[in-house]
Amino acid sequence: xxxxxxxxxxxxxxxxxxxTPSEAxxxxxxxxxxxxxxxxxxxxxxxxxxxxxxxxxRLVPVVHEQGAGHMADGYARVSGQHGVxxxxxxPGISNCVTAIAAAFWAHSPVxxxxxxxxxxxxxxxxFQEANQLPMFQEFTKYQAHVNxxxxxxxxxxxxxxxxxxxxxxxxxNIPRDYFYGDIETEIPEPFRLDRGAGGAQSLDEAxxxxxxxxxxxxxxxxxxxxSDGVQECIALAERLGAPVVxxxxxxxSFPARHAQWCGPxxxxxxxxxxxxxxxxxxxxxxxxxLGPFGTLPQYGMEYWPKDAKIIQIDADHKMLGLVxxxxxxxxxxxxxAAAALTERLSSRELLCxxxxxxxxxxxxxxxxAWEAELDEWTHETDPYSLDAIAEAEDEEGNWxxxxxxxxxxxxxxxxxxxxxxxxxxxxxxxxxxLRFDEPRSFLAPMSFGNCGYAxxxxxxxxxxxxxxxxxxxxGDGAWGMSMxxxxxxxxxxxxxxxxxxxxxxxGAEKKNQVDxxxxxxxxxxxxxxxxxxxxxxxxxxxxxxxxxxxxGPALExxxxxxxxxxxxxxxxIMCTRELGDPFRRDALxxxxxxxxxxQDYV
Ligand SMILES: Cc1ncc(C[n+]2csc(CCOP(=O)(O)OP(=O)(O)O)c2C)c(N)n1
Ligand SMILES: [Mg+2]
Numbered sequence: 263x264x265x266x267x268x269x270x271x272x273x274x275x276x277x278x279x280x281x282t283p284s285e286a287x288x289x290x291x292x293x294x295x296x297x298x299x300x301x302x303x304x305x306x307x308x309x310x311x312x313x314x315x316x317x318x319x320r321l322v323p324v325v326h327e328q329g330a331g332h333m334a335d336g337y338a339r340v341s342g343q344h345g346v347x348x349x350x351x352x353p354g355i356s357n358c359v360t361a362i363a364a365a366f367w368a369h370s371p372v373x374x375x376x377x378x379x380x381x382x383x384x385x386x387x388x389f390q391e392a393n394q395l396p397m398f399q400e401f402t403k404y405q406a407h408v409n410x411x412x413x414x415x416x417x418x419x420x421x422x423x424x425x426x427x428x429x430x431x432x433x434x435n436i437p438r439d440y441f442y443g444d445i446e447t448e449i450p451e452p453f454r455l456d457r458g459a460g461g462a463q464s465l466d467e468a469x470x471x472x473x474x475x476x477x478x479x480x481x482x483x484x485x486x487x488x489s490d491g492v493q494e495c496i497a498l499a500e501r502l503g504a505p506v507v508x509x510x511x512x513x514x515s516f517p518a519r520h521a522q523w524c525g526p527x528x529x530x531x532x533x534x535x536x537x538x539x540x541x542x543x544x545x546x547x548x549x550x551x552l553g554p555f556g557t558l559p560q561y562g563m564e565y566w567p568k569d570a571k572i573i574q575i576d577a578d579h580k581m582l583g584l585v586x587x588x589x590x591x592x593x594x595x596x597x598x599a600a601a602a603l604t605e606r607l608s609s610r611e612l613l614c615x616x617x618x619x620x621x622x623x624x625x626x627x628x629x630x631a632w633e634a635e636l637d638e639w640t641h642e643t644d645p646y647s648l649d650a651i652a653e654a655e656d657e658e659g660n661w662x663x664x665x666x667x668x669x670x671x672x673x674x675x676x677x678x679x680x681x682x683x684x685x686x687x688x689x690x691x692x693x694x695x696l697r698f699d700e701p702r703s704f705l706a707p708m709s710f711g712n713c714g715y716a717x718x719x720x721x722x723x724x725x726x727x728x729x730x731x732x733x734x735x736x737g738d739g740a741w742g743m744s745m746x747x748x749x750x751x752x753x754x755x756x757x758x759x760x761x762x763x764x765x766x767x768x769g770a771e772k773k774n775q776v777d778x779x780x781x782x783x784x785x786x787x788x789x790x791x792x793x794x795x796x797x798x799x800x801x802x803x804x805x806x807x808x809x810x811x812x813x814g815p816a817l818e819x820x821x822x823x824x825x826x827x828x829x830x831x832x833x834x835i836m837c838t839r840e841l842g843d844p845f846r847r848d849a850l851x852x853x854x855x856x857x858x859x860x861q862d863y864v
Contacts, residue, residue: 271318278448283414284310284441288317289449290418296346298322298337298725299375300330304350306377306390306438322725322754325746327354329718331361331374333750336722338370340680340702340730342490344425345722348375351438352390359397360712362431366401367709369484371425373432374398375418380439394435403428411440412447419450427455429488429577457489457577459602460594468546468573468590469606474613475544475571477621478502481527482516483509483596485549485577487701491597492516495548498600501607503618505625507535509547510556511693511706518697521622524629527565528556529845530693533635534628536565543567546603547574547588549596551581553709558848575599636694640666646776647840654838660808661838664688664763667813668695671761674814676731676821679703680723684716684744686737687769691842702727714743717760721747724756731821734760738790739768745796751830752801758830759820762793765837773841778850782863797832807835 274293275281281289287310291299300322303311314321324330327349334345345365349355355376365372376398378384379391395405404424406417414436421434459465472478480502486495492515499506499522506516510528517523525532527539539545545567550556552574557566571589574582575596582591592599614621641651641663654661668688672695675681681696682705683689698704705723707715716734724732736744741762751758772786794804803823805816813835820831853864 269318271316274449278446280444280446282309282441283411283443283445284313286415286445286447286449287418287436287441288313288319290415290422291319291346292317293419293449294344294422294452296344299346299348300324300333300337300722301348302327302330302350302354304354304377306351307348307375307436307441309441321348322750322756324718324750327357328361328714329744329747329750331358331365331372332715332718333722333725334372335361335365335368335370336682336705336719337726338365338372339368339705340723341726342488342702343371343726344422345370345372346375347372348377350390351377351379351394352392355394356392356397359401362398363401364707364710364712364715365431369429369488370431371429373421373425373434374402376433376435377438378435379437381437382439384437395433398433401431402433403430404432406432406434408434408436408440411443412445414440414445415447415449419452423453457595457598459598460575460592464590464592465599465602465606468592469603469610471544471571471573471590472502472546472603472607472612473610476614476617477541478504478544478546478614479539479542480504480506481509481539481545481547481550482506482512483548483550484512484515485575485596486515487512489549489577489595489597490701491549491595491600492701494597494600494604496520498546498548498604501604502612502614503621505538505621507532507539509550510553511708512704513693513696514698514701514704517699519699522625524625525632525697526693528693529558529560530690530842531560532632532694533561533563534632536560536563537628538625540565540567542570544571544573547572548600549575549577551576551578552585554585555709555846558846561843636669642840642842646781650839650841659836661836662808662810662813663840664691664765664837664842666810667763667835667837668692670810670813671695671817672697674817675733679731679733680705680720680727682706682716682720682723682734684734684736684740685711685713685770686740686763687773687841688737688763688765688837689716689735690770690845692735713740716740717744717758718747720758721751721756724758731825732758734758736760736762737769738762738764738766738788738793741793745793748797748800748802748830748832755828757824757828759817759824760832761817762832762834763837764790764793764834765839766790767839769839769841770845773844774850776841777844777847778852793834794832803829803831805831805833807833
């Protein structure tokens with residue numbers, strides 16, 4: 263669309279023009295097609311905020327700025343556009359640190375706008391004064407400090423450009439007095455990097471390696487989602503007849519309905535995926551940094567194929583060979599690299615062509631076996647879980663097995679759903695039951711792993727894709743950190759559905775106390791209130807589920823409320839205290855005590 267064809271609010275000032283820095287800032291947002299910003303208002307940027315509405319920008323006021331950061335993350339991950347967050351200098355900004363860290367590890371193009379103390383007071387210990395660049399140093403790809411009001415448009419624009427080209431959060435830090443004054447400025451045209459498939463030499467080497475592979479396996483990573491490359495990944499997979507596994511927490515990087523899809527690697531992932539990749543002689547890690555937690559042993563299985571040759575493709579050359587030893591590293595866009603490889607292989611005979619059917623049968627057999635295992639795996643069977651299940655039988659109320667609940671939720675998921683998950687034991691077990699047919703659908707807290715992620719993130723996702731159903735999963739502990747944002751969903755008509763697994767404990771961490779600390783539980787119990795009741799008090803609908811048969815219908819009802827009546831609903835599911843495998847056995851050791859008074863604590 264040419265600029266003149268846009269609605270008046272979305273037309274950007276052209277050429278060198280007299281304006282205020284506030285206007286330059288807002289015009290730069292418009293040039294970058296910003297329509298929603300998440301945050302809490304403050305005097306620090308009120309002069310710019312005052313003209314958001316006539317520029318066609320909505321400021322979504324949240325309950326807590328951390329929520330705003332997560333919303334910007336969810337918005338970016340689903341739309342592929344920038345997510346933008348803003349807050350008052352000092353506390354409004356420090357409240358965002360966790361969310362920006364999470365967005366960093368999710369590779370989300372989030373721009374955090376951080377108005378700062380005025381230049382004439384900075385350093386004197388004034389009100390809400392803080393050095394706001396060091397706070398985000400580790401979690402941003404680029405930090406712009408507006409050191410002169412005349413540079414407002416230039417530096418704001420650069421933050422928007424870099425968020426896209428570097429695929430991660432950037433910051434624009436603006437002394438609050440620099441919003442005022444008169445300047446002559448030009449609003450820069452957004453610059454979008456035209457990425458390529460990678461170097462011809464590395465692509466050729468990869469094609470040669472693939473041509474001689476007997477059992478190639480593709481890992482489809484986050485880069486496939488971010489580059490909109492699922493179709494190209496499918497084409498490569500079909501040319502090779504190779505099983506495709508999702509990298510950890512990128513379950514939406516390959517359609518689950520496809521015969522070659524095998525499910526996710528990593529914590530609580532798919533045994534089929536793990537068994538198949540363990541047989542690979544060549545692995546193609548497409549758009550994956552091969553993060554260290556994504557390939558840890560699971561189910562007592564060391565599945566990573568140590569002798570396989572690895573072809574790694576990543577848009578960031580610094581990721582190539584960083585975690586795993588590789589044979590070929592391609593610095594390229596996942597979509598274009600997949601297309602370039604398919605093209606190179608199209609007219610070539612491949613060693614694996616001969617075994618296409620045999621490999622397809624093997625893939626199917628592993629998938630069928632894993633589905634059957636999941637169907638039978640109704641509850642956990644370790645001694646602690648069996649005790650917890652027995653205890654639940656003696657208690658008042660009816661408590662459900664999490665795995666059965668997760669299976670029922672899976673069956674009731676609507677088409678095109680977006681699901682965010684939190685950090686917790688039940689949320690992790692959910693990994694086996696979350697399957698997607700379209701990309702930009704799965705929003706997990708990724709490597710930063712913060713509790714309190716799921717609800718605000720899915721609210722941001724819903725703001726970006728109002729026509730899609732949005733569901734958040736959270737444990738009762740993580741829910742407490744974030745549930746206030748239900749008020750944001752209700753107040754601002756961004757209806758979502760949240761499923762709260764009410765197991766009355768900080769389960770994931772308690773599992774470590776079971777495995778390493780002889781069930782000495784410290785600070786693990788949660789004496790919970792009614793989450794459905796709290797939801798109702800916040801203006802949402804609340805449903806309590808105590809029977810397995812009610813799980814699916816509750817989700818269907820909540821989705822109907824969301825999609826047809828614009829209502830937010832919290833489904834509170836009463837679960838036993840049983841616990842699935844822990845995240846990391848590798849990170850803990852059996853306790854050693856030298857002092858007499860702690861001798862029993864081993
Ligand atoms: C912000 C933050 N604080 C603490 C932790 C450590 N932590 C990881 S999982 C977990 C327990 C989560 O409990 P809950 O949400 O109730 O889920 P459950 O494990 O019971 O399913 C905690 C405290 C974390 N990951 N993030
Ligand atoms: Mg819990």
